[in-house]
Amino acid sequence: MTEECTVPFVLAYDDLLSGPFKTFFDCSMKIGGDVAAIAKMVQSTFINQRAFLVMASKSQRPLDTELPQVLEPTGKKIQEVIAFRESKRQSPFFNHLSAISESIPGLSWVAVAPAPAPFVKEMGDSAVFYTNRVLKEYREKDKIHVEWVQNWNNVFKELQEYVKRYHTTGLSWNTRGGNAMANLKAAPANCGVPPPPPAGSIPPPPPMVKLEPKAVAVDDGRSALFESINKGTDITSGLKKVTDDMKTHKNPSLREGPKPFVKQSSPPNRASPARDGPTGRPKFALEGKKWFIEYQNDKPDLIVKDARMDQSVYIFRCQNTVVQVKGKVNSVILDSCKKSSVVFDNLVSSAEVVNCQSCQVQVMGVMPTISIEKTDGCQVYLSKGSLSTEIVTAKSTEMNVLIPKDDGEFVECPIPEQFKTVINGLSLTTTCSEKAG
Structure with a gap:
């Protein structure tokens, strides 16, 4: 049960x-x-x-x-x-x-x-x-x-x-x-999976729990909410008085519509994991088959040695950090990092860059697929063995793929960010509206 x-x-x-x-x-x-x-x-x-x-x-x-x-x-x-x-x-x-x-x-x-x-x-x-x-x-x-x-x-x-x-x-x-x-x-040693409710039935609501007006927990503000609800008609006593400058009929400026949109030359500062920098406890550990590299700051020489193809590498919230992966691994993920790089030999599955800013990925051998999502600034350095790599992008800007030449130099090719879509009967046809490469 x-x-x-x-x-x-x-x-x-x-x-x-x-x-x-x-x-x-x-x-x-x-x-x-x-x-x-x-x-x-x-x-x-x-x-x-x-x-x-x-x-x-x-x-x-x-x-x-x-x-x-x-x-x-x-x-x-x-x-x-x-x-x-x-x-x-x-x-x-x-x-x-x-x-x-x-x-x-x-x-x-x-x-x-x-x-x-x-x-x-x-x-x-x-x-x-x-x-x-x-x-x-x-x-x-x-x-x-x-x-x-x-x-x-x-x-x-x-x-x-x-x-x-x-x-x-x-x-x-x-x-x-x-x-x-x-x-x-x-706790019960063996609890079974609850059966789904009969068709058309509505489960009874959970019993009401009266919360005491004690100090609000750090991670939960519901106590304060219930405390205010229990005031009854006194709940309005804490409301702010609306002054004349807040009333639209006495302040014409409030009746103005929204200002025209002006494109900014650079994105505004946003509070996001990639921009805040490391705030947690640094971690560099192999747990099971996963390497966790987290909250590393100003570490240019982190190395994952003797990696195996059944392992994956997860890099989270690192800043000004370079990670080298020695050996063939299943996958590599760069998540919420800033001004960081990862260099690896070979991948079985794919690389992924998500929620990052100004990051670099370099493959020395083979990489079947790389996915870039919600990222501002990403440089992907390919090897001669990875020229067939599939690149999937979404909601990202300033992306470049660097393709090696015979003399060892790289040719930088920008990934398109702008597209044009036209109606084709009852379907849509989308093409790049800018030149890439």
């Missing part, structure tokens, strides 16, 4: 379990074999996380010294899934197992701060290499496997949206709750 809980972020997780995850699970059961076996293990891992979230809703955040103990059950479940894949290398469904094994560490988002949602996305994207193999093998043979890939991708897409909405800067704990370890031990 599932432990009943009316906390919004637990109810939303129940929706994830009974919706996207159930669709994936049912599809896995249809395929059967090792796919069904690992799906049952993944189901157990998700249910374990559900119990963990219930515990968090009743507990204060544990001390840093206690946190590893609290997270231990989650880590064990993840390792069980990874170990199953390693034991099934001769399985005809090895690509299916590998896709799950690459993604499942994403459930350790509960230990990630301050940006767990990008972490979930990165873990979900780690499966692309193997899901593409599944699609290539079964696209023309059996559509159920194509649906399976779509369903698994959708689980992580919905998980990312869930984390982004309810745990934006890290797992939500209860500032008035009890001890995390005590509550974790008291």
